[in-house]
Amino acid sequence: MIRIGGMTPVTSIDFPDRLAAVLFLQGCPWRCGYCHNPALLPARGGEAIAWTQVEAFLRRRRGLLDGVVFSGGEPTLQPALPQAAARVRALGFEAALHTGGMYPARLAALLPLLDWVGLDVKAPASRYDAITGVRGSAARVGTSLRQVLDSGIAYECRTTWHPGLYPEDELQRLADGLAAQGVRHWALQECRSASLPATGWALRDPAALGARFERFVVRRA
Ligand code: SF4
Numbered sequence: 001m002i003r004i005g006g007m008t009p010v011t012s013i014d015f016p017d018r019l020a021a022v023l024f025l026q027g028c029p030w031r032c033g034y035c036h037n038p039a040l041l042p043a044r045g046g047e048a049i050a051w052t053q054v055e056a057f058l059r060r061r062r063g064l065l066d067g068v069v070f071s072g073g074e075p076t077l078q079p080a081l082p083q084a085a086a087r088v089r090a091l092g093f094e095a096a097l098h099t100g101g102m103y104p105a106r107l108a109a110l111l112p113l114l115d116w117v118g119l120d121v122k123a124p125a126s127r128y129d130a131i132t133g134v135r136g137s138a139a140r141v142g143t144s145l146r147q148v149l150d151s152g153i154a155y156e157c158r159t160t161w162h163p164g165l166y167p168e169d170e171l172q173r174l175a176d177g178l179a180a181q182g183v184r185h186w187a188l189q190e191c192r193s194a195s196l197p198a199t200g201w202a203l204r205d206p207a208a209l210g211a212r213f214e215r216f217v218v219r220r221a
Helices: 050-062 079-089 104-113 125-132 139-149 168-181 208-210
Strands: 004-011 020-023 069-071 094-097 116-120 154-161 185-190 215-219
Touching: 020 050, 050 079, 069 079, 079 094, 079 104, 079 208, 094 104, 116 139, 116 215, 139 154, 139 168, 154 168, 154 208, 168 185, 168 208, 208 215
Parallel strands: 020 069, 069 094, 094 116, 116 154, 154 185, 185 215
Antiparallel strands: 004 020
């Protein structure tokens, strides 16, 4: 059913306030230059973890883990994701999703089966296509963001940024725009890539950026 390219048995950082396992789902339609999981981008990878293995693992971890995070790649690429999320819940775990938001219709169908969503908002709309390598990507993410906010589900919006991608002024306008749309939880993550300078990541005024949100975190790589 679902194609799983990797798994982290336990993490405390990928699902806020929860101990969780992370499943890395195979396949992503975008080609961000800074992607850290290139082996997961093809729809079918070399190694795969069978769903039966995942269920057997989860049965052994009852009482030890709180939840399961579907990450990637892009998990919503796979039509079997809703069934997998439902199975995770049926086994007594919470279900979380990391997504780039490129399939809003699939995300809308999935939201009732989730307990938390981490949604990437990579850039201002004018920069999106250059980062993802796909035309029209910003509009899809905008629809997904609206759906997540309207659903009432617990969430975090995340922006992976480096001044080599676009300037801080644009980042600040992105933060303004997110806050105006009702985003209350935002994480700014340092982008590390061989194509970007290893030094020079700095914010002129992180307090001003964070003041727009109820919860704001900066994650250095
Ligand atoms: S959306 Fe995520 S998984 Fe897909 S190419 Fe971009 S960084 Fe990689």
